[in-house]
Amino acid sequence: MDYQISEKMKVMKPSAIREIFKSLTDPSIISFSAGNPAPESFPTEAMAKLAGDIFREDPINALQYGITEGYPALREDISARLRNKFGIGRDFDSTIVVTGGQQGIELACKVLCNEGDTVISENPSFIGALNAFRSNGMKTVGVPLDDDGINIPLLESAIKDNPRAKMIYLIPTFQNPAGITTSEEKRRAVYALAKKYGLIILEDNPYGELRFAGEEIPTIKSFDEDGIVIYCSSFSKILSAGMRVGYVCAPNTLVQKMVVAKQVEDVHTNMFFQIMTHRFIKEYDLDEHIDGIRALYRRKCSLMLETLDSEVGDTIKFTRPQGGLFVWCTLPAGTDLTEFVKRAISNKVAVVPGTAFNADQNAPSDSFRITYATPSEEQIVAGVKAIKKSL
């Protein structure tokens, strides 16, 4: 049978990261390639206790259909936390639960954009978001990242050059893949540009709570007096990624449409883990738990940066993240990225080639992404040595 695939899906390729992740069945390969949180960051004991409690006290709610907007008590927890801790959420906003931050990104795009519209993002950017835009038939345009965030004059040019631009997609804090954090000045400049040109900002902040160095910087959503920012985040990096519990805070008009779009994607998010997340917030100290994760990543990131300094500091250029999961490495001029990645695999370390993160799928790259989150301390050292060997 000659299947006629839809135009928007015909151009889609499987995510390079997911594919690398799938191929990592060889346990002798050190994975610097995953986007996973450290398994030791999951509060397994507390969650085991809560699971027992829920099955004893509230099994039907946990196993029955729920409403699309999310478990009401969890929505309240999230709203209160966003407002009190991060200054996010005004009277025109509301908060819903989604199946991981990924779904929030996809829904935002589906609700706002027609096929042929443009999303402008940092370049490089998160492949899951870029692919969500592509799968909705959108054009992705990337704007280079400077050390302090997206290049503002080039962002304005991109807006002017793309009359069908609808949305600016940014990961301002501990960017994936680059590990860069956008300065407050630039965040305000992006907001001003979006307002000037009538664009919506999609602020993706999955790593925002994982700061282990430097000063907190307010989110773009916290400036949002005009109702032009959709804010997506999740519990994937602070409680559990596998449970798929994320959230969106956005102007209610948009949220209402996102709920309709979510209904037809999965009806609602897993109820049991919505209840568990609510109970964790009520019965445990989430902030204290997050402090533990920050300390863990501080240690692991320091080790990775130290090892990079000592092993490849004179050849590879790399970012120095103040939080999040990723370091972005740039090869010396003239190195063939594809060959390097293959040599790395044969030297037993997996990295993600930068091409995977390009807004333009056919553009070249001289960079790759590595993570310190999942490898052990021994693996961090051995993996960096394997990178050196692969140069």
Added chain:
Amino acid sequence: MDYQISEKMKVMKPSAIREIFKSLTDPSIISFSAGNPAPESFPTEAMAKLAGDIFREDPINALQYGITEGYPALREDISARLRNKFGIGRDFDSTIVVTGGQQGIELACKVLCNEGDTVISENPSFIGALNAFRSNGMKTVGVPLDDDGINIPLLESAIKDNPRAKMIYLIPTFQNPAGITTSEEKRRAVYALAKKYGLIILEDNPYGELRFAGEEIPTIKSFDEDGIVIYCSSFSKILSAGMRVGYVCAPNTLVQKMVVAKQVEDVHTNMFFQIMTHRFIKEYDLDEHIDGIRALYRRKCSLMLETLDSEVGDTIKFTRPQGGLFVWCTLPAGTDLTEFVKRAISNKVAVVPGTAFNADQNAPSDSFRITYATPSEEQIVAGVKAIKKSL
């Protein structure tokens, strides 16, 4: 701010059922309107035990990111069960886990259809599917249901009248909302038409295992020698709806694209409940558990049909399902459906007006859907009496 909603989402309204469900906070109202399985059908004790086991033995797998295709052991369980028990799945097919059967429907449509293409369905049909098609910018065309399934000559006319028809969407077994089961003869006729005109059949079978009367009829997918059927089902009605674990069995070429589309919707389905479903299948007797659910619904459905016979048998026409969750009732000619539904609510019974299930969103209806799954036996009797009072 004047938000520019995408063309495809602009026309979407929230699902009438979900809206009714949300408004059902008044506990004195008997809900005949939900599409929920009976809460007593959940194997709560077994799931509680398994939850404890998973947290003790395999917490990291359950809480970490998984692969988009689904937990491998569960995929194998499902494939084996489909093949051995239902004759479903050939060498060109593969099976993936999705976030409820709903996601399977939405992904099938996304992968195959361009905006402006047509999906032909039974009329009435499942609102969640119709809305999934609409949210992908598709035209929905309904073909009347006879007592033994979709009207075949009218189906062929609809195909001829809609040159952009891409897919035939059917719920052949215990149809939602009509409770009708398509005969084997008609299933083969639909298959032959799809083959003749080069269309894909999307067979939705969430209720197929809930037969409590009559003879088993083979699924359309079991005839599929040509790779033209996408089969969607789930564990929602046999284990738990709130966990959101469904599956798709379809030709591998299509499944590969569906995986790419799923990646950008939610990365993967909740890992913990994928593992739990696998363990339930391995450690308990799923068929025996389902037998218990069938007995429960046999009892409840009999009671509802008897009460309908005795209370409103001379005025309301209704279907006599051999399985599933729903009875479809048609009012005497000249009754105003909207007024009837309002009177029913004031008489403390909630039903779903048939208009919600029309492929043509503006078409009238003289029917409504009720369920025996969630109300108690007392509520079934009282609710039918309230329906009588509302005539």
